[in-house]
Amino acid sequence: MAKKELKNKIKLVGFWTFGGVFWYLVISFFLLSEYPIQDFIFDHKKAYDVLKDALTIAASFLAPVAAFVLFTDWREQHKLVKLEKDAEQIIHNIYIANKTLLTFFNSICVGEKKQMSTYLKVFELRNDIYLQTNMLFNDIKRVNLHDLNVQMFCIEAAKSLIKIRECATEMFEVQEKYDADDLSYLIDIKKISNTLDELVVNQEKLSEISVDLKI
Known part of the structure; x- marks a missing residue:
């Protein structure tokens, strides 16, 4: 029961992290694009910087959230035992x-x-x-x-x-x-x-x- 709850929490954190990174990339793409869109030349350096920033934000988000989830789960596990x-x-x-x-x-x-x-x-x-x-x-x-x-x-x-x-x-x-x-x-x-x-x-x-x- 406790293992199942932890698994669900990890899935939820992963979902929101992936969703946040995805929408960050989408918004960044539109903000950095030049119009008309068909004439836009893909800039690999900008893409790399955006991707790096997205991963940095994701890591900054995951570190405290993962620590909180695991600490909370440890307390719940202790109570259940x-x-x-x-x-x-x-x-x-x-x-x-x-x-x-x-x-x-x-x-x-x-x-x-x-x-x-x-x-x-x-x-x-x-x-x-x-x-x-x-x-x-x-x-x-x-x-x-x-x-x-x-x-x-x-x-x-x-x-x-x-x-x-x-x-x-x-x-x-x-x-x-x-x-x-x-x-x-x-x-x-x-x-x-x-x-x-x-x-x-x-x-x-x-x-x-x-x-x-x-x-």
Whole structure:
């Protein structure tokens, strides 16, 4: 994508440079010609001087313009490379958060009720997920929203993080109900299971959108 944009810029600069030289030569020809035109004797020395001046003007124009175009492209290239790396890192960290969530899911409602070790593990996993999602939200805020694909990526990433946090909260609540005195409490994990399935879909969407962010 970045290489294509640079190629188009070079073509545009070449077009205007060639056009400028062409019209300079045409105007110079008419100004230096003698009339009637059929009696005009072609002067090689004047033609050489005009051509030399045209090339000098073209070179004077090209030097700063080429430097500006290449410098601007380097900055854009740097931004795109950083954006691609940031997107890949966000996807990886969301994947880690999802793995932590699955560990959390496998840790709830197991063993005897009111076991302090189980409660502390569940509590730690929930807080770990909160910390991971908070850091990821901050990473998303730092992404430069310069086009639609980047905005879509950030929106989809934020959706995943919200679902991860909500799912972690629900799991912790299920554990608390499980530890309650009510022995008749039946564990309902259907909603949590559906959310976990949705997170898999979200992860796939993120990977698809990130393809458009690659250079």
